[in-house]
Structures are given as structure tokens and as C-alpha cells.
Amino acid sequence: MEKFLLKNIENPDSADINEYVKAGGYKNLSKVLESGPKEVVEEVKKSGLRGRGGAGFPTAMKWSFAMADPKFPKYLMCNADEGEPGTFKDRPILEKNPHLLIEGMVISGYALGSEYGYIYLRGEYPEANDILNAAIRQAYEKNYLGDNINGKGVRFHLSVHQGAGAYICGEETALIESIEGKKGQPRNKPPFPVNVGAWSMPTIVNNVETLSNLPYIIEIGGEAYSRIGSSECPGPKLFSVSGHVERPGVYELPMGISLKDIIYNHAGGIKDNAKLKAVIPGGISTPVLPPDSIDCAMDFVSMPKAGSMLGSGAVIVMDDSVCMVRVAYRALKFFEHESCGKCVPCREGTDWLRKVLERIEYGKGTEGDIELLSDIAEIMSGKTFCPLGDGAAGVVTAMIKHFRDEFEEHIKNRKCSLADSY
Amino acid sequence: MFNETVLKEIEEIKAKYPERRSALLPSLYIAQREFGWLSHEAMECVSKALNVPEAMVRGTASFYSMYKHKPVGRHVIQLCTNISCMILGAEKLVDFIGTRYEVQPGGTSPDNRFSLVIMECIGACGTAPAMLVNTDFHENLSEKRIEEILDKYK
Numbered sequence: 001m002e003k004f005l006l007k008n009i010e011n012p013d014s015a016d017i018n019e020y021v022k023a024g025g026y027k028n029l030s031k032v033l034e035s036g037p038k039e040v041v042e043e044v045k046k047s048g049l050r051g052r053g054g055a056g057f058p059t060a061m062k063w064s065f066a067m068a069d070p071k072f073p074k075y076l077m078c079n080a081d082e083g084e085p086g087t088f089k090d091r092p093i094l095e096k097n098p099h100l101l102i103e104g105m106v107i108s109g110y111a112l113g114s115e116y117g118y119i120y121l122r123g124e125y126p127e128a129n130d131i132l133n134a135a136i137r138q139a140y141e142k143n144y145l146g147d148n149i150n151g152k153g154v155r156f157h158l159s160v161h162q163g164a165g166a167y168i169c170g171e172e173t174a175l176i177e178s179i180e181g182k183k184g185q186p187r188n189k190p191p192f193p194v195n196v197g198a199w200s201m202p203t204i205v206n207n208v209e210t211l212s213n214l215p216y217i218i219e220i221g222g223e224a225y226s227r228i229g230s231s232e233c234p235g236p237k238l239f240s241v242s243g244h245v246e247r248p249g250v251y252e253l254p255m256g257i258s259l260k261d262i263i264y265n266h267a268g269g270i271k272d273n274a275k276l277k278a279v280i281p282g283g284i285s286t287p288v289l290p291p292d293s294i295d296c297a298m299d300f301v302s303m304p305k306a307g308s309m310l311g312s313g314a315v316i317v318m319d320d321s322v323c324m325v326r327v328a329y330r331a332l333k334f335f336e337h338e339s340c341g342k343c344v345p346c347r348e349g350t351d352w353l354r355k356v357l358e359r360i361e362y363g364k365g366t367e368g369d370i371e372l373l374s375d376i377a378e379i380m381s382g383k384t385f386c387p388l389g390d391g392a393a394g395v396v397t398a399m400i401k402h403f404r405d406e407f408e409e410h411i412k413n414r415k416c417s418l419a420d421s422y
Numbered sequence: 423m424f425n426e427t428v429l430k431e432i433e434e435i436k437a438k439y440p441e442r443r444s445a446l447l448p449s450l451y452i453a454q455r456e457f458g459w460l461s462h463e464a465m466e467c468v469s470k471a472l473n474v475p476e477a478m479v480r481g482t483a484s485f486y487s488m489y490k491h492k493p494v495g496r497h498v499i500q501l502c503t504n505i506s507c508m509i510l511g512a513e514k515l516v517d518f519i520g521t522r523y524e525v526q527p528g529g530t531s532p533d534n535r536f537s538l539v540i541m542e543c544i545g546a547c548g549t550a551p552a553m554l555v556n557t558d559f560h561e562n563l564s565e566k567r568i569e570e571i572l573d574k575y576k
Contacts, residue, residue, distance in 0.1 A: 082545055083542075083543060083545075084543075085504040085505055085506065085542065085543035085547070086504075086505065086506050086543070086547050087543075087545065087547070088545040088546060088547050088548055090545075091545050122545070123486075123488040124488075124500075124541065124543075124544045124545060124554065125545065126554070126557035127557070127559065159438045161444075161447070161448070162447065162448065162451065163447070163486075164447055164450070164451070164486035164487070164488040164489055165486050165487035165488035165541075165542075166485060166486050166487065167542060167543075178447065179439075179444060179447075180441065180443060180444055181441075181443035181444045181445065181446030181447060181474070181478075181482060182443075182446075182478075182482055183481060183482055183485035184485060184486075199439075199440050199441055199444075240547060240548060241548065242506040242547035242548050242550060243505075243506055243509055243510070243547075243550075244509065244510075248547070248548035248549070248550075249548045250548065280505070284504070284505055314547070316505055316506055316509075316547070318509055321509075322509050326508075327505055327508075327509070330503075330504065330505055330508055331505060334504060334542050334543075337487075337542060338542065340485075422508070422513045422514070
């Protein structure tokens with residue numbers, strides 16, 4: 001497949017505006033400034049684009065809610081808080097192709113009637129911060145940002161807002177709290193950000209990859225775009241592949257490609273011909289899959305049927321040297337650390353799950369601990385403020401479902417048989 | 423108090439947002455740069471520069487893990503041990519750094535050269551295990567690589 005999101009990134013100067021323009025960049029922006037904002041919305045609607053941050057919400061629908069709200073100004077936030085462990089797909093866009101994102105944001109702002117955009121960038125990407133700021137400066141100089149874009153009287157201002165190491169700020173209402181200078185704790189919904197978002201104004205939060213698809217949709221047209229990959233969630237998708245594979249990395253492939261194909265064809269198969277044990281398909285908050293379930297289509301609609309979720313498309317491959325109890329324990333340590341503390345089921349549940357998993361892993365588990373884990377997970381499910389707690393519960397439930405033997409073995413033998421690997 | 427140059431920098435940041443409190447996270451980074459860590463005095467300066475109550479400044483600062491609430495060494499090692507890094511040996515690297523450079527997670531070496539922070543995913547999973555030293559990414563780590571890299575940070 002021809003690359004669009006990762007086009008030209010082998011060019012060492014790909015982040016420079018001149019190189020971007022030379023490769024056809026910003027021409028889609030010029031095109032929409034001729035045709036008008038309504039046409040952009042129409043093309044996005046036809047394209048069937050779904051948000052690439054993890055939830056897969058139809059972008060045109062999110063946009064339409066914000067556009068229907070009569071309040072101005074409207075704010076466009078780019079969610080570049082790529083924190084889901086296993087995910088590193090937005091990093092090549094941010095570091096190697098920043099003008100694609102900027103062009104996508106200006107096009108989106110124009111369509112939405114938004115004149116102010118912010119890129120909420122995770123604090124752990126200091127290089128991307130420098131690169132984005134330099135790219136924004138260049139875009140202002142060349143009149144692709146500012147008060148009179150391309151001499152058409154269109155206004156869009158853009159700046160980077162650096163986060164400071166809180167996973168939860170990837171949740172859109174927490175992101176908004178954070179940009180307002182507060183603790184990143186999710187808000188109660190409704191009202192939704194599209195009506196009452198940043199500084200109480202309609203706010204559209206879209207992922208880096210989502211916004212970077214805009215120039216492509218304009219270039220080939222919504223209808224052609226809708227024919228790429230899965231019919232229900234079309235388009236190209238970035239997959240981050242890590243763990244025990246021969247060729248880890250970010251791959252741009254059509255949405256709906258088989259997980260097996262990604263691992264064995266594109267990422268070169270299991271490292272050193274080892275035996276595959278498990279795959280986490282969409283970042284660590286998505287349920288783990290055993291080897292016999294990986295022949296599934298990677299898109300937002302098919303993955304739930306296969307027992308997991310597409311999430312951010314972060315594929316973590318594990319061979320049989322990996323202890324699944326250890327993985328579950330490490331995942332819960334993460335969720336406990338990142339729980340914002342606002343709601344009880346998540347704050348207490350992640351802590352409790354971590355404690356039980358820790359004692360099982362270290363040979364101190366007792367009979368009934370597996371049932372206890374399942375109970376806690378069930379109590380948490382659907383009762384937390386935001387998806388963080390739900391994700392944590394789902395991780396534990398799936399681990400027990402597919403690897404119960406290993407949990408039982410730890411409890412019976414009072415030790416982890418793979419402990420030396422860590 | 424912050425000097426004139428820093429205050430001007432903060433004023434410019436304030437101008438990017440409709441409300442001054444939005445400049446809090448960036449201003450905390452500036453305070454950390456100026457003071458080395460977020461001391462009581464550093465947060466007081468932020469509070470005054472933004473006209474945001476000190477309690478709110480402290481409350482916000484305490485929420486985010488990249489703000490430093492105690493003095494740190496000359497170089498900060500931020501090593502990831504999340505799953506993609508863990509399954510490729512990151513936890514053994516924590517032990518190695520601990521022994522070789524006398525620095526434990528959350529602590530600083532006695533010679534004040536390194537502080538060690540355990541990170542929750544730094545987005546370098548495809549080149550795991552990985553770490554940031556100050557603001558530089560170092561990937562595909564092994565004990566040998568870590569030695570070669572860290573020996574350059576004096």
C-alpha cells in the first residue's frame with residue numbers, strides 16, 4: 001500500500017516545510033480554501049473516518065455536534081498525549097511529518113469554524129516538542145498559519161501545550177482540565193466537550209493520526225478513502241508493533257488487516273523462531289489474546305467480536321519466556337499509578353488488583369485469590385468515571401480467562417517458574 | 423522572584439490562552455528549569471507570576487509525575503519498565519544501574535551525578551528497552567550500551 005501518513009519519513013529533512021511542500025504538502029489546504037468549509041465536512045462524512053485515539057468514534061459526527069453549538073470561539077485540540085503503553089505510532093508523525101499534522105489541523109479548523117488550535121503533547125516527547133515548535137514557526141512564516149492564511153482571510157492559530165507525565169490526560173475531558181492548568185481528572189459527562197469543553201466553549205479533541213488523515217481525505221476524496229480497508233471503519237491505520245518480533249516498528253497498513261498478517265508478514269514473525277504465547281492487540285488496556293485467536297481483522301468493529309479491542313493499534317507480542325501473571329501485575333502497577341483518584345472503584349480497585357497480583361507473582365497467593373481478582377474486576381466494570389478503570393478490570397479478566405492455569409500454578413507451587421527472566 | 427526575562431517568557435505563554443491559569447503547566451516547567459526542582463519558593467514564584475493561589479499551584483504540580491518535588495542529580499535517567507520494555511529485560515537494567523551507579527529508583531547517587539526515575543512508557547516500545555537521559559532518547563539498551571551511554575554524562 002502506498003504510504004501517506006508516513007510518506008517521505010526516510011528523508012532526513014522530512015520535518016522541514018520546504019521538503020513537505022516539495023512532496024505536495026499544503027496543496028490540500030489550498031484546495032479546501034477554494035472550495036469552502038462545507039465541502040470538507042461533506043468529504044469527511046463520506047470518508048467514514050473514525051477517531052484513531054482508541055474509541056473509534058466517527059469523526060464527522062463528533063464534528064457535527066460541535067458545529068451545531070452556536071457558541072464561539074470553538075477550540076480544536078490535537079490529542080498528542082500518546083501514553084497507552086505499547087503505542088508509539090504518533091511519534092513518527094510528530095517528529096518526522098509535523099507539517100502533515102499542522103495541515104490537517106488547519107483544514108479541520110477551517111471546516112469547524114475554529115480559529116484556535118492546541119497540540120497537547122505528552123511531556124515524555126521532548127524532541128517532538130522542539131520539532132513541532134520549529135514547524136509551527138515555519139508554517140507562520142509561510143502563511144499557512146496566522147490571521148490571513150494563503151491570503152484568503154482565514155485565521156488559525158496553533159501552539160503546543162506540553163503535558164507533564166499523566167496517562168489520564170489522554171482522556172479528552174482530563175486533557176481539557178490539564179490545558180486549563182488543573183489536575184488531569186476526567187469530568188462528568190454530559191455536557192460533552194463538543195458543547196462545554198476548554199474554557200467552557202465547544203471543543204473538538206481529535207487524535208494526531210485522525211487529524212493527519214484529513215489532507216489524504218481531501219486529496220483522494222471521501223468516497224475513494226472509504227474504499228480503503230474495512231468498510232465499517234475505512235482508511236489507513238498505523239500499527240505499533242513491539243515485543244518478541246523480528247522487526248518491531250510502526251506500520252501503515254489498511255484498517256482491517258489480520259493481526260496474524262501484521263505479526264508474521266510485516267513484523268517478520270516471532271523473534272528467534274520462539275513459540276508465541278500471547279498478543280495484546282491494542283495497547284495494554286485492551287484484553288490479551290491467545291495464539292489461536294489472532295486471525296482477526298484489526299478494526300474497531302471486528303476486534304470486540306474477537307474478544308478484544310483495536311485500541312490504539314499497539315500490538316505487543318509475547319513469546320513463551322513471558323510470565324502472564326507478571327504481565328498482569330505490571331499492567332496493574334501502571335493503572336494504579338495512573339488512576340487519577342477521582343472515583344472510588346478505580347482508585348481502590350486498581351490498588352487492590354495490583355496487591356493480589358503481586359502476592360500471586362511472588363509466591364504468596366492463596367486459594368481463592370483468582371476468584372477475588374474476578375470479583376474485584378466485576379465490581380469495577382462499568383462503574384468508573386472514565387475508561388481507565390474499565391480497562392484495568394478487562395485486562396485482569398482476560399488474563400484469567402486465557403491463562404488461568406498459570407495463575408493456579410503460581411498459587412500451588414508458591415512461586416513464579418519464570419521469575420529468573422526478570 | 424523570577425527575573426525580568428523569565429517573567430517576560432511567562433507573559434508570552436499567558437498570551438496564548440484565554441485564561442491565565444492555563445499557563446500553569448508551562449510555567450511549572452520554567453520554574454523547574456530555573457530552580458532545578460519545584461521548591462516551595464519556586465511554586466510561590468509561579469503563583470505570583472500567574473496570580474493563581476499557591477494551593478492550586480501545589481495541587482496541580484503534585485498531580486503530574488514529571489515535576490520534581492525534591493532536588494535531583496545533574497542528570498536524570500528516566501528508564502521505562504512497562505510491558506514492552508519489561509519483557510525485553512528492563513527490570514534487570516534497573517538493578518544494573520542501581521549497582522553500577524549507586525542510584526535506586528526515585529533516588530539520587532551519592533555523588534549527585536544521576537537521579538533514577540522509573541517511567542510508565544516513553545513511546546519507544548519498538549526499540550525497547552529504552553530510557554531518556556535528561557531530554558535525550560536512548561534505545562535498544564543492554565548493560566553494555568547503558569555503560570557506554572552513561573559514561574558520557576559526567
